[in-house]
Amino acid sequence: MVEIRRPIQVNDALEKVLSQVIPLEAEEVELSKSYGTILAEAIIAPHDVPLFNRSPYDGYAIRSVDSIHASGSNRILFHVVGHIGAGDFYHNELRENEAVRIMTGAALPYGADAVVMFEQTIEKDNTFTIRKPFRYLENVSLQGEDAKKGEELISKGQLIHPGVMALLATFGYAFVKVSKKPKVGILCTGSELLQVNDSLQPGKIRNSNGPMIEGQLARMGIEYKSYGILPDHLEDCQNLVRKALDENDCVITTGGVSVGDFDFIPKIYKQLNAQVLFNKVAMRPGSVTSCAVLDGKLLFGLSGNPSACYIGFEIFTRPALQKMMGNVRPFLPQTKAVLLENYSKPNPFTRFIRSIYSFDGNQATILPAGFNKSNAVSSIAKGNAFMVLPSGTRSFKKGDVVDVLLLGYEDGVSTWNL
Amino acid sequence: MVEIRRPIQVNDALEKVLSQVIPLEAEEVELSKSYGTILAEAIIAPHDVPLFNRSPYDGYAIRSVDSIHASGSNRILFHVVGHIGAGDFYHNELRENEAVRIMTGAALPYGADAVVMFEQTIEKDNTFTIRKPFRYLENVSLQGEDAKKGEELISKGQLIHPGVMALLATFGYAFVKVSKKPKVGILCTGSELLQVNDSLQPGKIRNSNGPMIEGQLARMGIEYKSYGILPDHLEDCQNLVRKALDENDCVITTGGVSVGDFDFIPKIYKQLNAQVLFNKVAMRPGSVTSCAVLDGKLLFGLSGNPSACYIGFEIFTRPALQKMMGNVRPFLPQTKAVLLENYSKPNPFTRFIRSIYSFDGNQATILPAGFNKSNAVSSIAKGNAFMVLPSGTRSFKKGDVVDVLLLGYEDGVSTWNL
Structure with a gap:
């Protein structure tokens, strides 16, 4: 029986x-080995990013107040009193009509509050002139504009991908707490x-x-x-x-x-x-x-x-x-796609059909990946997705929009919507 | 200057x-180490799959000719003369009204051409009866129905994913030729x-x-x-x-x-x-x-x-x-999604905005992942996609459909449609 x-x-x-x-449990892994693991702690900014007001361009740091009266007919002259490479720090305070040559990413010197790009200047010897006024903080990357100290940036349970690794590096995580x-x-x-x-x-x-x-x-x-x-x-x-x-x-x-x-x-x-x-x-x-x-x-x-x-x-x-592993997004990614051929079988149970999903630039399409029996092996080799047909349905037609689960993702989605 | x-x-x-x-160049790797590599040779079936007619169910193998006259009022009796577990092989030929008990996946004995499922029988001692005729090859997985000998199943340049590994195993590839x-x-x-x-x-x-x-x-x-x-x-x-x-x-x-x-x-x-x-x-x-x-x-x-x-x-x-690596699908997967907020900046150049793509069960949406400057690090940590705005455009509105490149895929697509 x-x-x-x-x-x-x-x-x-x-x-x-x-x-x-x-x-x-959680364990600590080296940052360089952390790709693909799941964060076991939230990333909370231990400091502002940027950590200081900095120049987003190569140019000259000036005091904006000195540029107020600049115009085409009244070019204002600045004296270049120093040179800051990225990573250097200029320790004197800028005085009236002084400027410091500054490279992308470098910290603005004391007193400076705007950056003039090279192409906005006419340079001569150790001076340059400008023809327009600069606003307070014009061309300045502001301290904390990317992330504020204390802000939770990435929550526990997220996948560590390359962008998360960049953030961890920024904050000095040589090791990171991840789920085993x-x-x-x-x-x-x-x-x-x-x-x-x-x-x-x-x-x-x-x-x-x-x-x-x-x-x-x-x-x-x-x-x-x-x-x-x-x-x-x-x-x-x-x-x-x-x-x-x-x-x-x-x-x-x-x-x-x-x-x-x-x-x-x-x-x-x-x-x-x-x-x-x-x-x-x-x-x-x-x-x-x-x-x-x-x-x-x-x-x-x-x-x-x-x-x-x-x-x-x-x-x-x-x-x-x-x-x-504590992943808050444990499910296969879902999408919808247009069925490229009739599928007439009845579906007494939920049917998962090994299928080929593709996106032609305009629409997502799905096509069963050939021979479709439970013992088939060729269709799992050819497919990159499951077409999902709910139980109690039948006779899907070419052109119908159907549910799709995408395989071959490293990351998933947070909820199961089927 | x-x-x-x-x-x-x-x-x-x-x-x-x-x-x-x-x-x-290509190299040989062990099958179990081949995940994520790119095939340097096509997979051409060296034999049929299935290799023999086999039973897709647990049941009894019979000669269909013996069942022709079966009906509710004329149950036909079969004698069980043997028992085939999967992997066993029954060497005698079935004779009139003989049946062999057969397990899923086992090869049909000589002479047998149909399979009766247990639930279609009334069993008694070493016999059973059936109440319906069975067609020639009914409930039989046919030799070669999944793959035919000589058929190219997967072309060179495809990613080796778990389904491809199953196929390689089926064909006895203990080692596989992949791109270095x-x-x-x-x-x-x-x-x-x-x-x-x-x-x-x-x-x-x-x-x-x-x-x-x-x-x-x-x-x-x-x-x-x-x-x-x-x-x-x-x-x-x-x-x-x-x-x-x-x-x-x-x-x-x-x-x-x-x-x-x-x-x-x-x-x-x-x-x-x-x-x-x-x-x-x-x-x-x-x-x-x-x-x-x-x-x-x-x-x-x-x-x-x-x-x-x-x-x-x-x-x-x-x-x-x-x-x-010879991958014929070298590009990031693309899709389209509905923009969830206005994006008013002009785009003199093609703009790639680190964004959060999601699919809510009905539609795909995209939202810039926060602070959006070239020196930002938080947005690459938060994003899972790039929204792509073509050069020469401006003022995208909430609800517009935009191009999206998806990150975090192991696999890609074959053409660049942007």
Whole structure:
């Protein structure tokens, strides 16, 4: 007799998974190694940026008051009394009709409150003239105009990208507090599986899910330990899952989640006394995607079918791992796009179709990436997005606007709107 | 006298850069290390996928001919003569009204041409009955339906992402031929620059461009060598640039590209006898972005201003590095979005505004990421996109649809449509 499982909706399953996530601790990493990690503290400006009034151009720093009467018929003469390269500091105060030659980024000398660009002057020996008045603070980058001391600039839980690294460097963070990354164990089940470097044998296929999940984790910048292909024996299997749980923060298995005679994963969950969050989801492919939790650690039981496995990871495992890292934007980026061909199948469950998203300069389009079954591998190789068709719909037409989840992002979005 | 430079258009500058790119050689990498590299060979199916007719479900393999007369009032009985787990192979040929219990993914036995799902049967001891006829090849995953032997599935020059890794694994690629990644040298100029861990001093700022570019390269999965802050002496500077060129495929400098008294980069290009491709681009910020080529190696002279530096890298350096790796999709992904506030400044040059792109479930929106000057650092930390306003335009209004370049992608698009 076949076990009857009750499917739950994708959103409900996702909520169950995320509610079990225990965020990881923080650690300090070198700034140069911080790309792709998640900030475990807010960046609050420890000082103004700029730290001082500075020149945004190469030119002359003057006292604006000296330029008031300048005009084409009354050019005003300034005496150049010094020269400030960027990083230099001029210690005297400017006096009447004095100017200091100043380079981009350099601090204005005391008394100076405007900058004349070279092209606004006629230079002669150690003097120059100008033909227009300059306003107070004209051509001056003001202290604090970019960031004010005490201002929260980037909140905790944001991805550290190159722009954030620039800000951290500005504030002198040689080290930065980030969330630890989860350690993830990968185990593949299936007595039909060969290793990648094995020759083909009748009835067997090479294990593609293992390398695929390694890539999905590498895309997230997460390290993993691969435990290879599980032995075809329940107790050995169970011991290996137990070992992987001990050694990692999260364990992913592929295959063995269905109701077939050799589907060990439900039995292992039971024997380990893991709490099963769900074992059937109202989605295609990937309806057998399962998730359990033991001692605060998540076990993802992904399908053995490559397309279903890929989607199960991106929809459930990815956001859970992001949340473990404290990422406030754990979900795949979404958009909408125009469907380029009819899609007539009914969708009793939410359907995720591996698709090719593109933007032609005017509009975003989406096209299924070829052969579309749960066991397909070519379409995950060709696709860069999932087209998402809600359950209870059918007969989408060329030209319809549909929901799209974009893959291949390093960053995500903050809410799940589907 | 100030040197007058003629600005060239962004597209022309980009074309000049890309025309100088010399693609790097190929190398073999382990499949598990291949994520984020670019394929240096097409993937052509060495065999069909599936390799054999297989069962997509757990059930019974039968001869469809035996089911022709099945109906509710005429249930047909089958004898279960064997059991095939996935990976097993049943060597006998099925005879009349025989069936073999078969698991998902297993090869159909000789003679079998349809699969009955468990839920379509009434089982009793070693037999079952069915109440409907099965068509020839019903519930069978056909040999070659996913990929045909000899078919080109993924072309050379595509990014290796997790789906591609699954395909490579399926075909037994334990190693894959990919383009080498460029080695990039980073040198920062500016006598105002402090190291990240230095205390602040009057007139000085910490070097943020170096760590930022390290992040921009890390985002592309490219390794770099940082040569630190250049000495304040032309000849030493030049020697260091020479050394960086010798040790790398591409050299990035920051700062020193303007026409100020301490702007060494143009002098260094001249003394090294490098061919200057451009030294002024009709863009804001980043108009001083320069590029030269020497012995087939590109030298990028990026602005010392963080926002300008960031944009110069993403618009010019990034696609050049992608093209060096043979990536057929070297450009930042584009989209369009609705502007959320008025932007009234005129745009004599193409303007790239660090912005926050988001998609609320219905529409894509874009908002400038705060303080918007070429020397700003907070806006690059807050932004995830560039809003692009064409030259010769002005007075964009809230609600206008504008062009957007998305950052934080691992992958790009194939054409530049702006």
